[in-house]
Amino acid sequence: MAAGAPRVFVSHLSGVPVFDPNGDQVGRVRDLVAMLRVGGRPPRILGLVVEVVSRRRIFLPMTRVTGVESGQVITTGVVNMRRFEQRPTERLVLGEFLDRRVRLVETDEEVTVLDVAIQQLPARRDWEIDKYFVRKGRGGALRRKGETLTVEWSAVSGFSLEEHGQGAENLVATFERLRPADVANALHHLSPKRRVEVAAALDDDRLADVLEELPEDDQVEILGKLKEERAADVLEAMDPDDAADLLSELPEEDKERLLTLMRPDDAADVRRLMAYEERTAGGLMTTEPIVLRPDATVADALARVRQSDLSPALAAQVYVCRSPDETPTGKYLGTVHFQRLLRDPPFTLVSSIVDSDLVPLPPDTPLPTVTSYLAAYNLVSAPVVDESGSLLGAVTVDDVLDHLLPEDWRETDFHGEGGIRHGRT
Structure with a gap:
């Protein structure tokens, strides 16, 4: 783990309030959901079990968590209120990991797990179990007298899957x-x-x-x-x-x-x-491009571009529009490409560096024209704008390729001899 990455002991999360970005309380943390992994890798934290006002317990993915600090959890504000149902591949950290009897790898000594520390991976929203706080001894009357120590996740056996079987x-x-x-x-x-x-x-x-x-x-x-x-x-x-x-x-x-x-x-x-018709700009577009208001800065734009859940095509440019800044937006003013963002000072307003010469696509633009447009201007994404001048979305090159390739292209075995070999994340 990189130095300075956030680390939290799960006992400190039990019962803490969960807030949306506006400061309104969503509920309280009741447990954490983990997934065991093969290859000696630490368990991954999938999300939180949150009890809302109605006492319903819901699942909050860690990808929706923007902050874990000062006795509170901050979310993106997007919360699914459906009741949490544990799946066969999931483990509850507070309910199933704590008080569990496991063994130290080095000495084969049996210990009891008293607490678990989780840590966020650098530059990502993913969280993993990082350390265990354990007590030596066999429990019972000796339980409170045994030596306690904090160990790395790899120093304890019993929290990973065996690499065999096809379950x-x-x-x-x-x-x-x-x-x-x-x-x-x-x-x-x-x-x-x-x-x-x-x-x-x-x-x-x-x-x-x-x-x-x-x-x-x-x-x-x-x-x-x-x-x-x-x-x-x-x-x-x-x-x-x-x-x-x-x-x-x-x-x-x-x-x-x-x-x-x-x-x-x-x-x-x-x-x-x-x-919209399927093979048109409107039918191909995504409604979730990066949209900024004219008074946003280059620093604001780069912060949005850095979001890990964005595809490379959508992160290649931002679209500047008058309020509202969700599609369909107010008046579309133009595009700022990623390279331009890297060349200007952070305090520069995006409205001062916007490319307004590029004519946007109407939603009824047919697929061949969309393809020619992207190729002619060397773009990986293009704005789609309606008759009133509002940004409706953006067409990305990956969606265009989906419709240009043969219908059965996804059924190709990429791992066959002579085929493409994808790298792992």
Whole structure:
């Protein structure tokens, strides 16, 4: 771990309040959800179990946590209020790790886990278990008299999966080290039964990323096997354009039922995309580009570009618009490319360096014209603007390629001899 990365003992998180960015309390932390991993890797923290005002317990992914400090947890403000249901691949840290009898690797001595420290990975939102606070002794009357010590996660045995067997839990742990496209490729070649089992065991964000890389038949099959509320959660976690493409493959009654279960804001974005023809700029675009107001600075823009959950194509530029700054926006003023952001001082206003010469695409622009536009101007993303001058979204080169490649391109075995070999994350 890098020096200075945040570390928190989980006992200090129990019962602490959870706030949204406006300072309103969402609930209180009741537990943490971890996933065991293979290869001697420390367990990964997936999220928090939060008890809201109604005493309902919900799941808050760590990707939605922006701060853990001063006895409080700060979220992005996007909270799914559906009841938390523990999955077979998940472990509750407070409920299952504490008071657990494990062994020290070096001495094979049995110890009791009293507390667990988690630490955030540098430059990412991911959290892992970092250390264990343990007490020596066999428990009972000696329990409070044994020596206590803090040890590295690797000094304790009993918190990782054995690298054998083909259960869903082992496959999910193994797949964690792969890129979504590689997981999708592996899932595609599993039996239908095993494919559904593994997909169901993935967390919502991971399953959303993997679904986006699967052939349409596999997407429909997996979504159809999930509980409807879980399916809605996964659709919310997908990019709106990919969710719209997937929903368009479903029967009308199934599509409407899932849209009704989704959060209204997410459903509205998807409905808006589904209103456009598929092979047009409007049908291809994402509704979540980086949008800044004219008084934002270069420093503000770079902070947005650095967000780890952005694709490289979306992070390559920001779009400057008058309020509101969510699509559909106020008047579109122009684009600032990433290279320009690197050349200007942090205090520079983005409105002073905006590229307003690039004509945006209307939403009904056909796919061949979109392709020529990106190629002619050497772009990886292009703005889509309506007749009133409002930014509707952005078309990225990866979405264009999806529609230019043969329909079965996702079924290619990238790992075959002579094929492409993807690196691991």
